[in-house]
Amino acid sequence: MISANLSAIFYLVSGILFILALRGLSSPDTSRQGNYFGIAGMLIAIAVTFLSIGNFSISLVYVFIFLIIGGAIGSFIAFRIPMTAMPELVAGFHSLVGLAAVFVAIAAFLNPTVFNLGAPGDIKLASLIEMSIGAAVGAITFSGSIIAFLKLRGIMSGAPITFVGQHYLNLILGLAIISLIIFLCNSQSANIFWSVIFLSFLIGVLIIIPIGGADMPVVISMLNSYSGWAAAGIGFTLENTALIITGALVGSSGAILSYIMCKAMNRSFFSVILGGFGADASSISTKDNKEQKPVKSGNAEDAAFLMKNASSVIIVPGYGMAVAQAQHALREMVDKLKKNDIKVTYAIHPVAGRMPGHMNVLLAEANVPYDEVFELEDINNDFANADVAFVIGANDVTNPVAKTDPKSPIFGMPVLDVEKTKSVLFVKRSLSPGYAGIDNELFYKDNTLMLFADAKKMTEDIVKNLD
Amino acid sequence: MEIDPFIFRLSIFILSIFVGYYVVWSVTPSLHTPLMSVTNAISSVIIVGAIIAALAGYSDSILSISSIFGYAAIILAAINIFGGFLVTQRMLQMYKKKKNKK
Numbered sequence: 001m002i003s004a005n006l007s008a009i010f011y012l013v014s015g016i017l018f019i020l021a022l023r024g025l026s027s028p029d030t031s032r033q034g035n036y037f038g039i040a041g042m043l044i045a046i047a048v049t050f051l052s053i054g055n056f057s058i059s060l061v062y063v064f065i066f067l068i069i070g071g072a073i074g075s076f077i078a079f080r081i082p083m084t085a086m087p088e089l090v091a092g093f094h095s096l097v098g099l100a101a102v103f104v105a106i107a108a109f110l111n112p113t114v115f116n117l118g119a120p121g122d123i124k125l126a127s128l129i130e131m132s133i134g135a136a137v138g139a140i141t142f143s144g145s146i147i148a149f150l151k152l153r154g155i156m157s158g159a160p161i162t163f164v165g166q167h168y169l170n171l172i173l174g175l176a177i178i179s180l181i182i183f184l185c186n187s188q189s190a191n192i193f194w195s196v197i198f199l200s201f202l203i204g205v206l207i208i209i210p211i212g213g214a215d216m217p218v219v220i221s222m223l224n225s226y227s228g229w230a231a232a233g234i235g236f237t238l239e240n241t242a243l244i245i246t247g248a249l250v251g252s253s254g255a256i257l258s259y260i261m262c263k264a265m266n267r268s269f270f271s272v273i274l275g276g277f278g279a280d281a282s283s284i285s286t287k288d289n290k291e292q293k294p295v296k297s298g299n300a301e302d303a304a305f306l307m308k309n310a311s312s313v314i315i316v317p318g319y320g321m322a323v324a325q326a327q328h329a330l331r332e333m334v335d336k337l338k339k340n341d342i343k344v345t346y347a348i349h350p351v352a353g354r355m356p357g358h359m360n361v362l363l364a365e366a367n368v369p370y371d372e373v374f375e376l377e378d379i380n381n382d383f384a385n386a387d388v389a390f391v392i393g394a395n396d397v398t399n400p401v402a403k404t405d406p407k408s409p410i411f412g413m414p415v416l417d418v419e420k421t422k423s424v425l426f427v428k429r430s431l432s433p434g435y436a437g438i439d440n441e442l443f444y445k446d447n448t449l450m451l452f453a454d455a456k457k458m459t460e461d462i463v464k465n466l467d
Numbered sequence: 468m469e470i471d472p473f474i475f476r477l478s479i480f481i482l483s484i485f486v487g488y489y490v491v492w493s494v495t496p497s498l499h500t501p502l503m504s505v506t507n508a509i510s511s512v513i514i515v516g517a518i519i520a521a522l523a524g525y526s527d528s529i530l531s532i533s534s535i536f537g538y539a540a541i542i543l544a545a546i547n548i549f550g551g552f553l554v555t556q557r558m559l560q561m562y563k564k565k566k567n568k569k
Contacts, residue, residue, distance in 0.1 A: 018509045025494045025502050028562040039552050049515040053522050063521050066538050070545025078553035093507040096543045100513050103540035107520035111533035114523035224503055231510045238516045248483030250506040253491040357499030361558050369565035375496050
């Protein structure tokens, strides 16, 4: 058994190790070391918790059994999960943090004595507020992440679900939760505590269902942030520094990512939250543009010929590449090109994929060196000097309409200047518009060659033709 | 008059938000996915609360309701800790620099 002061110092140490873990991610070189800092911080926090309790009954055995069960499940998932499924994995993990926060809050409410919060029915006011906030945010994180998971997994349609009075309903529920917490502080009633949790589960579902598939990067980042605030709320209840520091770090991290994602789509955070994007836009613009504009389409042979005679090629990957699992074939193609002394780089838009940084992970998995992969602002000027842009599975992020047509729903969104390259190769299944539901002018340009096929199959065919 | 310890915790919280703000802005965009998975893992430090709740029962009442919630939270948090750190490690292992040849 160690003193409360000593354990508080150790919790502080583990909080600092968590800060270093995030700091490490500023470059791929230091990132692995950062991850070890994170693991060390976690080990310290857990070890100190055991030592500070001291009173070991038979329940310790149960604790270890459950730790091992959870650890085994987690490790199994971590090794088996394909990289394309990272967005739903992260959403799933968020839901677990949320639910764990709810459970800890419930345990603290039912047995406040062990947490030093007073007696059942007579919990300290501040602790009661903190634990109900922790429980409410945790519950919203849980149910919201479950919906996000189902949408990303494709079990639930990615289309926004909206109904009349939705926002008013959410507002009423939100106010109800706040007033219930106030009642709870006066009455200490368990039933009110359960109602707070129940309503929070409900509002979590209602917040996420109107948000469309294209806005998923924002949703995941937002839920990431929520899971942090839930942890911080519990940290205040438990008076635990490690938890407070971590909650604040994770909360601000998720908030920054949401901001970056919103900015990359030129959408305000509130318009994403209010949802409905992608449903109404598709019906307006596609219909009247359908009067068959001429499109040049080609095959793998043409594409291979174009690229062989180029001196520099920029690859623009998007979510379609991930769906088709084309990253390995793509890497093969690039290897062939490089053997012919063609300069190849990759251009990544911040919202390519279904979560921040998703494309980078997929390319890294296919052994693409990270110093050949560039972010939008670093590479956008290079398009004008490149011979070929190879767009694979991306669409809206290349649409020049975002720069030219103020009426377009994506106007103002930063896009990759693909149209400035001498020739554009566009791998796509059909001429259908992307998630934003708008036609891409790029398809009809003279220097664009459409390659209608599955991304993986087309890339493999090009590889064959490069020999 | 003494300062309520809550104020100290609040100070830590606010300062950590600022630390988080600056640290996260310096994260390179190509590592945003590992950033999310690692923040997931570290936020599961909530397991400390779960352990306290689970160990609260005495030998005659190991399975009180509150410790059952503790056990359940331990499983959830452990999935996240192991899953989060390992999947982050797996991703980071894949980030390689160009080999200096050719």
